Amino acid sequence: MTSSAPRILVIDDEAQIRRFLDIGLRAEGYEVLLAATAKEGLALAATQSPDLVILDIGLPDMDGHDVLAELRQWSQIPVLMLSVRDAxxxxxxxLDQGANDYVTKPFGIQELMARLRALLRHRTGEPDVPPRYDDGRLAIDLARREVTLDGTLLALTRKEYAVLAMLLHHAGRVVTQQQLLRELWGPTHTADSQYVRIVVGKLRQKLGDDPVSPRWLKTEPGVGYRFLSGA
Structure with missing residues (x-):
């Protein structure tokens, strides 16, 4: 960012909430990005380097928890969740999935601003940028959420994409099965290693990757998996 004003990304499908936040945030001197869907919001998060995300849980195309999990695969940007669910x-x-704060609708703008200021005070370092990979055969574009093989777009399930994205983010390093399970399935599933094996097996099938002589997805027996970015 060249501007000194923090940039806030609002992902909410309610037009009235977006307008309310747009007016309130701009009045406080913030730059504002608006998205009505998860897909649009993730793309803006990847390409516009916001300083903070306000994320609604009830989105039309993806649950807000899943959006948060996908965002956390490559970014530690502060996220404030909004929801009518107050349980x-x-x-x-x-919060367990990586949200930094949670506000229940309806909310007062001054309370929201105070929480934003607190989160922004703890924001340090350079903006997160999702990694890209292209070796001439396999291309992974996390900003566009697209994976292509030999120019053909692959139809990956949400979990297949999430596993591939997390391995790419840690390219060249081992990611343990427990890490994958904790981050992508939740802390209660860290012993369910068969979930990861099934997803990685399906990924290999779609990539045409030989597990005996892998080009991209290498198994580290008894430990986890490694994305071979130099293969």
Whole structure:
């Protein structure tokens, strides 16, 4: 960012909430990016380097928890969740998944601004940029959420894409099965290693990657997996 004003990305499908936040945030001197869908919001998060994300849980194309999980694959940007769901379990789930704060609708603009200021005070370092990979055969574009093989777009499930994205983010390094399970399935599934094996197996099929002589997805027996970015 060249501007000194923090840039806030609002991802909410309610037009009235977007207008309300747009007016309130701009009045406080913030730059504002608006998205009505998860897909649009993830693209803006990847390409516009916001300083903070305000994320609604109830989106039309993807649950807000899944958006948060996908965002956390490559970014530690502060995320404030919005929801009409006020159950304690809902708040705990969001915070456990990596949200930095949680506000229940309806909310007062001054309370929201105070929480934003607190989150922004702890924001340090350079903006996160999602990694890209292209070796002439396999191309992974996390900003566009697209994976192509020999120019053909691959139809990956949400979990297949999430596993591939997390391995790419840690390219060249081992990612343990427990890390994958904790981040992508949740802390109660860290012993369910068969989930990861099934997803990686399907990924290999779609990539045409030989597990005995892998080009991209290498198994580290008894430990986890490694994305071979130099292969």
């Amino acid at each position: 304690e379990s809902e708040k705990v789930r969001a």
